[in-house]
Amino acid sequence: xxxxxxxxxxxxxxxxxxAWEAGCKVASxxxxxxxTQILENLVNYKxxxxxxxxxxxxxxxxxLGAALAGVRSLCAMKHVGLNVAADPLFSSAYIGVRGGLVxxxxxxxxxxxxxxxQDNRYYGMFAKIPVLTPSDxxxxxxxxxxxxxxxxxxxxxxxLRITTRIxxxxxxxxxxxxxxxxxxxxxxxxxxxxxxxxxARGRHVSLEERMKKLEEYGNTxxxxxIIDGKKNFGVIADGVAYEYARxxxxxxxxxxxxxxxxxxxxxxxxxxxxxxHLYVIEEVDPFLEMLIKSLGIKVxxxxxxxLVEELNPRIVRNSLTExxxxxxxxxxxxxxxxxxxxxxxxxxLFYLLQRKDVIIAGDIGCYTLGSYPPHNTMDxxxxxxxxxxxxxxxxxxxxxxKRVVSIIGDSTFFHMGMPGLVNAVYNKGNQIxxxxxxxxxxxxxxxxxxxxxxxxxxxxxxxxDCAEVTKACGxxxxxxxxxxxxxxxxNLFRQILSEPGPTVIVSRQPCALLVPRKAVKKVDSxxxxxxxxxxxxxxxxxxxxxxxxxxxxxxxxxCAMCAELCAREAIV
Amino acid sequence: xxxxxxxxxxxxxxxxxxxxxxxxxxxxxxxxGMDVKKSEVHGMAQRGGSVIxxxxxxxxxxxxxxxxxxxxxxxxFEKLETLRYLHFLSEKGKVIVDSLEIAPMPVLTGASEYPKxxxxxxxxxxxxxxxxxxxxxxxxLGESRTQNVIMLGALSRFLKFPFELYKTAIEKNIKxxxxxxxxxxxxIGKKLARK
Numbered sequence: 001x002x003x004x005x006x007x008x009x010x011x012x013x014x015x016x017x018x019a020w021e022a023g024c025k026v027a028s029x030x031x032x033x034x035x036t037q038i039l040e041n042l043v044n045y046k047x048x049x050x051x052x053x054x055x056x057x058x059x060x061x062x063x064l065g066a067a068l069a070g071v072r073s074l075c076a077m078k079h080v081g082l083n084v085a086a087d088p089l090f091s092s093a094y095i096g097v098r099g100g101l102v103x104x105x106x107x108x109x110x111x112x113x114x115x116x117x118q119d120n121r122y123y124g125m126f127a128k129i130p131v132l133t134p135s136d137x138x139x140x141x142x143x144x145x146x147x148x149x150x151x152x153x154x155x156x157x158x159x160l161r162i163t164t165r166i167x168x169x170x171x172x173x174x175x176x177x178x179x180x181x182x183x184x185x186x187x188x189x190x191x192x193x194x195x196x197x198x199x200a201r202g203r204h205v206s207l208e209e210r211m212k213k214l215e216e217y218g219n220t221x222x223x224x225x226i227i228d229g230k231k232n233f234g235v236i237a238d239g240v241a242y243e244y245a246r247x248x249x250x251x252x253x254x255x256x257x258x259x260x261x262x263x264x265x266x267x268x269x270x271x272x273x274x275x276x277h278l279y280v281i282e283e284v285d286p287f288l289e290m291l292i293k294s295l296g297i298k299v300x301x302x303x304x305x306x307l308v309e310e311l312n313p314r315i316v317r318n319s320l321t322e323x324x325x326x327x328x329x330x331x332x333x334x335x336x337x338x339x340x341x342x343x344x345x346x347x348x349l350f351y352l353l354q355r356k357d358v359i360i361a362g363d364i365g366c367y368t369l370g371s372y373p374p375h376n377t378m379d380x381x382x383x384x385x386x387x388x389x390x391x392x393x394x395x396x397x398x399x400x401x402k403r404v405v406s407i408i409g410d411s412t413f414f415h416m417g418m419p420g421l422v423n424a425v426y427n428k429g430n431q432i433x434x435x436x437x438x439x440x441x442x443x444x445x446x447x448x449x450x451x452x453x454x455x456x457x458x459x460x461x462x463x464x465d466c467a468e469v470t471k472a473c474g475x476x477x478x479x480x481x482x483x484x485x486x487x488x489x490x491n492l493f494r495q496i497l498s499e500p501g502p503t504v505i506v507s508r509q510p511c512a513l514l515v516p517r518k519a520v521k522k523v524d525s526x527x528x529x530x531x532x533x534x535x536x537x538x539x540x541x542x543x544x545x546x547x548x549x550x551x552x553x554x555x556x557x558x559c560a561m562c563a564e565l566c567a568r569e570a571i572v
Numbered sequence: 573x574x575x576x577x578x579x580x581x582x583x584x585x586x587x588x589x590x591x592x593x594x595x596x597x598x599x600x601x602x603x604x605g606m607d608v609k610k611s612e613v614h615g616m617a618q619r620g621g622s623v624i625x626x627x628x629x630x631x632x633x634x635x636x637x638x639x640x641x642x643x644x645x646x647x648x649f650e651k652l653e654t655l656r657y658l659h660f661l662s663e664k665g666k667v668i669v670d671s672l673e674i675a676p677m678p679v680l681t682g683a684s685e686y687p688k689x690x691x692x693x694x695x696x697x698x699x700x701x702x703x704x705x706x707x708x709x710x711x712x713l714g715e716s717r718t719q720n721v722i723m724l725g726a727l728s729r730f731l732k733f734p735f736e737l738y739k740t741a742i743e744k745n746i747k748x749x750x751x752x753x754x755x756x757x758x759x760i761g762k763k764l765a766r767k
Binding site for chain 1: 585586587595598599602607608609610611612613614619620621622633634635636637639640641652653655656658659675676677678679680681682683684685686687693707711716
């Protein structure tokens with residue numbers, strides 16, 4: 001036993017480790033919280049080719065290609081990323097694999113860093129793909145390895161569904177070594193890999209058979225396990241909800257489901273037998289509950305547990321027991337929403353925009369934080385790439401002369417912005433598109449993308465200039481600006497707004513977290529008249545004390561935007 | 573017999589080093605042979621927002637999340653954030669709080685006011701409060717980012733782990749050229765944990 005190496009790993013790290021141990025050779029992803037660290041860790045193992053793909057559909061197709069070429073491959077994404085990848089997902093179930101294919105979806109109950117709380121277990125049922133739901137990092141690693149085996153044995157991709165509390169919780173994991181798997185090689189077989197209707201019909205029949213066999217597997221395999229406890233009191237749970245349930249009901253019998261799809265009907269029937277009280281404890285949607293009830297089994301679940309937000313031990317206890325945990329949080333405290341960092345180049349741009357009477361369609365990235373005061377510069381935030389397209393639709397519906405602006409980040413532009421821009425040009429749009437080009441994927445923690453000239457594996461590559469790309473998409477008016485030069489940009493904005501579009505502004509300045517700090521700025525309190533103009537930059541390093549602006553020297557990075565704005569030259 | 577699990581809630585503002593703090597402490601507990609779980613969120617929440625990290629260690633830990641009213645320790649890197657999460661504290665729990673004040677955006681924009689009575693409110697609700705001047709000590713030390721390790725030193729007085737484990741964990745989690753400075757910060761923190 002003492003030879004086993006144990007390590008405290010996050011779920012993301014454990015999945016990377018599991019993929020490496022399983023002999024995975026190709027991995028692809030688009031960064032998205034809480035899934036980002038899977039590839040960031042996997043790239044540290046030299047045996048695995050890793051890439052940031054431009055979006056999740058691309059990532060899944062890359063991984064499927066590798067699987068069909070005979071090697072074990074993995075692709076990772078956040079839950080909404082699987083919506084982007086849904087098209088190849090459904091096809092991949094029909095086609096199946098040669099080398100194992102694992103698709104990790106990291107759901108975000110509680111919306112810590114997402115636009116919705118969708119429950120991706122449904123994708124398994126919808127696309128006919130098995131779904132494994134680990135409940136800690138050890139299982140995240142074990143299930144990743146199991147997923148590769150099941151994928152190859154049953155000729156189908158496998159979804160590994162984690163949630164934020166699996167991805168970003170750290171628990172102890174026993175480490176193994178890598179076991180190489182022989183490449184299966186590429187063989188041409190269009191009846192399998194070419195989904196012309198003629199061949200797809202056969203693959204659908206085969207898929208139904210494969211799923212039936214997987215259901216039989218789920219009824220007996222150790223991935224689903226019964227933990228004996230009180231004979232008449234049973235709990236069915238999966239994922240991290242299982243851990244909360246064990247905490248609250250230490251004496252109950254448990255059916256812990258590690259493979260929730262295909263649903264192991266016989267096992268559930270067997271477990272439910274003789275249970276006077278049966279609970280199903282799961283996060284967000286009543287996925288298991290619906291399936292259990294379809295067997296005619298009485299179970300208590302979402303009639304007591306919430307359909308929204310993530311669970312925790314207190315919610316489970318208070319929803320299902322009489323012994324409630326009561327507490328009174330402090331009220332009336334000022335909130336602390338996330339904010340743009342000190343020196344963030346987006347702030348200079350937003351400073352100008354917040355003074356314009358325009359409609360602004362936003363997108364997904366750090367710049368979405370411009371929605372908050374003092375900027376208030378985003379009317380919409382829908383999905384990746386949803387800025388340019390929404391702006392186009394708004395413009396086609398409105399005829400009141402109001403200009404419509406769209407804002408998208410550099411990484412998001414390459415992800416899903418480009419088709420929308422081509423559409424806007426083709427359909428005679430008039431919008432002003434602003435690409436906030438901070439030379440990285442900011443919100444997820446600085447990943448490379450096609451505009452940075454570097455790959456995930458650290459190699460130099462062709463650096464795409466998004467300004468040139470927009471020209472190639474048919475935009476004639478393209479301006480590249482430095483967002484720190486607020487005065488200069490003010491005049492340009494006036495001019496752009498008075499001219500017909502479509503126009504592109506590339507607001508280019510690297511993320512302030514990636515640039516060495518410059519000398520901090522200080523306020524000469526003799527000169528400061530307290531006009532607060534500089535405060536509307538929304539800089540977290542600035543505060544207002546006794547009628548004067550004060551700069552927190554621990555936070556200031558010396559971007560000097562405040563100094564540029566100050567008419568009294570009080571900031572030096 | 574129910575084995576005792578230690579629950580530590582650590583909170584502060586994104587960028588203060590809360591996550592590194594729990595990383596180091598978690599490694600200490602692992603090397604002491606305990607079962608350990610730790611939970612926090614990344615992404616949008618980290619951009620200057622309110623941050624909470626939850627750490628649990630003991631013989632066997634199920635939930636990575638701490639239930640309200642059961643935290644043995646609340647380690648607060650900023651006083652408003654400490655008050656925000658104070659309902660996690662158990663009746664006998666200890667609060668270790670830096671008196672540092674960081675104004676959140678609604679205060680900066682004038683939409684709300686930074687409460688003036690935070691320390692009084694903390695003391696009303698908690699019996700054992702240790703106020704630590706960690707941020708200022710870190711600035712004196714020449715690196716404001718050592719605030720988290722000063723806080724760790726302060727907490728270490730109430731835990732039974734030997735110094736060697738902290739040292740190893742600091743070496744593992746912090747860049748080599750900053751290790752010596754952080755060991756110094758840890759020692760400073762140890763001396764600061766007085767009521």
